[in-house]
Amino acid sequence: MKPPPLRYLRAHDPEEAVELLAEYGDEAKVIAGGQSLVPLLNFRLARPSVLVDIGAVTPWATLVSGDRSLELGALTTHLRIERAGGTEPFRGLEVLPRTASLIGHLPIRSRGTIGGSLAHGDPAAEWCILAVLLDAEATLCSGRGERRVPLTRLLQGFFTTTIAPDEVLTAVTFPRTGAAASLVEHAPRHGDFALVAAAAAAEPADGVCRRPRIVLGGVGPTPVRVPDAEDVLAGRALTPDVVAAAAAAAAAAVDPPSDAHASSAHRRRLVATLVTRALTHVGGRAREGRA
Ligand code: FAD
Numbered sequence: 638m639k640p641p642p643l644r645y646l647r648a649h650d651p652e653e654a655v656e657l658l659a660e661y662g663d664e665a666k667v668i669a670g671g672q673s674l675v676p677l678l679n680f681r682l683a684r685p686s687v688l689v690d691i692g693a694v695t696p697w698a699t700l701v702s703g704d705r706s707l708e709l710g711a712l713t714t715h716l717r718i719e720r721a722g723g724t725e726p727f728r729g730l731e732v733l734p735r736t737a738s739l740i741g742h743l744p745i746r747s748r749g750t751i752g753g754s755l756a757h758g759d760p761a762a763e764w765c766i767l768a769v770l771l772d773a774e775a776t777l778c779s780g781r782g783e784r785r786v787p788l789t790r791l792l793q794g795f796f797t798t799t800i801a802p803d804e805v806l807t808a809v810t811f812p813r814t815g816a817a818a819s820l821v822e823h824a825p826r827h828g829d830f831a832l833v834a835a836a837a838a839a840e841p842a843d844g845v846c847r848r849p850r851i852v853l854g855g856v857g858p859t860p861v862r863v864p865d866a867e868d869v870l871a872g873r874a875l876t877p878d879v880v881a882a883a884a885a886a887a888a889a890a891v892d893p894p895s896d897a898h899a900s901s902a903h904r905r906r907l908v909a910t911l912v913t914r915a916l917t918h919v920g921g922r923a924r925e926g927r928a
Contacts, residue, residue, distance in 0.1 A: 640678035647690045651778065651807070654691050658803045659780040661687045667805055668692075669712060672741070672749035673757045697752070697807050702726035707733075708776075708810045711752020715740045718751065729928040730771075730811055732818040732838075736763050739820070742828040752806045755788065758798045761831050761855040764809075765792055767820055769860040770836040770852040773811045779804040794858040816840045816848065817928055819918035822855075823907050825898070831855055832899050835887070835911035839870065841923035846870045851883070851912060856893040856904060865890040866912065875920035884912040 648654035658665055666685035668674050669692060677683040691697060691712065698712035707730055709718070715737045721727050722734030740746055740754075740763055754764040755775060767773070768788035775791050777784050777800060788809075791798050800806060818838035822831035834854035839846040849870035851863045866887035873879050893904035922928065 638679045638681065640675075641681060641684050643678075643685060644687045645690065646687060647693060649693055651694055651696055654689060654694055654805055655778060655780055655803075657687075657689045658805060661689070663802045665689050665802070667756070669750045669753040669756075670714065670748040672745050673753060673759075691805065697805075700726055701808075704813070706810050706812050708808050709751055710808050711755075711806045712750050713752075715746035715749050715751065715754075716743070719746060729813045729815055731928055732767065732771075732820060732836075733811070736767055736820045739763055739822060739831075745828075751809060755791065755809060756798060756800055756806050758792050758794075758796045758859075759830070760792075760795060760857060760859050761834060763820060763822070763831075763834065763854075766834055766836050766852050766854040766860045767818075768809060768811075769862065770818065770820075770838050770850055771811050771814070771816070773809050775806050776808040776810070777801075777804045778807045783807075785810075792859045797858075814838075814840060814848075815928060816850075817919045817922040819915045819922070821911050821914045821918065823911060833893070833904050833907040833911060835908065835915045837912065837915035837919045839875070839919050839923060841926075845872050845874050847872075849883075851887055851915075853887065853891060853908060853912075856891045856908060861891060863887045863890045870916075875916055875923070880913055880916045880920070883916060884909045887912045 665687040668688045697710045699710045701708040719737035774785045816838040820836040822834035824831045836852045839849040849867045853861045866883040869883040888909040895901040
């Protein structure tokens with residue numbers, strides 16, 4: 638299949654990108670890495686009449702590393718994050734490079750961007766899950782100015798976000814909490830989208846869990862936090878019994894969909910297994926003093 642006829646416009650700087658989106662509004666779609674949008678165009682599931690390519694807007698590919706947060710420009714590719722593992726900017730946020738390696742295949746990781754993934758809003762996308770887990774915030778820009786939105790408010794449903802047609806996502810900011818974190822997933826084949834993914838984080842304090850967080854992907858229209866399972870963990874050591882109880886609570890708390898890829902019951906069993914695995918990683922990393 639080929640995309641429907643459309644106009645292709647390339648923005649060279651942030652001002653030009655914002656102007657083009659203000660001019661074409663509903664008719665236009667931003668294109669970044671094209672790894673989700675091009676298949677949608679080819680299958681005619683998206684039918685914009687204008688594409689605004691932001692790939693040359695280099696200020697949106699910068700990385701700003703501060704003491705309290707790491708800001709990644711929206712055009713940062715999955716591969717750049719993967720290859721940055723062990724470098725100073727990702728200190729305390731090593732879960733980001735580790736997780737990048739799970740996304741698709743090398744050609745997809747070399748072109749696909751973190752901003753594109755968040756704007757696309759797939760509930761099983763690794764960046765959407767981690768952004769919710771780690772309380773990340775998106776920066777959005779339009780002719781009306783700039784605003785910052787927590788990812789929990791940006792992601793509204795299956796492939797649905799609160800990004801307005803004239804807005805562009807320019808960066809995502811991850812706070813440095815010092816939490817140990819892990820994301821694990823099950824996909825039928827390496828490089829496929831995960832059927833289910835589980836991410837966990839906890840701040841270690843005197844051998845017990847502080848601020849435990851569990852977020853699941855592939856079980857609902859957005860990444861889902863599971864407070865019932867987090868309550869099991871709060872203030873307790875991550876012993877095998879406590880981990881098993883939290884995993885059981887997570888599986889009981891969700892009502893995953895059945896589809897051609899997996900039944901609801903299978904997804905629920907995956908939740909229990911993957912939460913156990915993620916929490917075991919978190920416990921191990923916290924004991925070693927690693928994030
Ligand atoms: P694009 O395809 O360019 O755009 C995607 C959507 O976001 C479009 O609606 C576009 O208008 C919008 N958009 C893009 N950037 C912005 C912006 N800055 N501001 C506002 N709107 C914007 N993803 C995963 O998470 N995990 C996987 O395992 C995975 N496997 C894949 C396997 C295959 C075979 C393929 C083809 C894709 C896979 N992907 C996977 C998707 C891939 O990671 C994409 O790179 C990502 O979802 C979108 O990033 P992009 O830069 O390519 O965005």
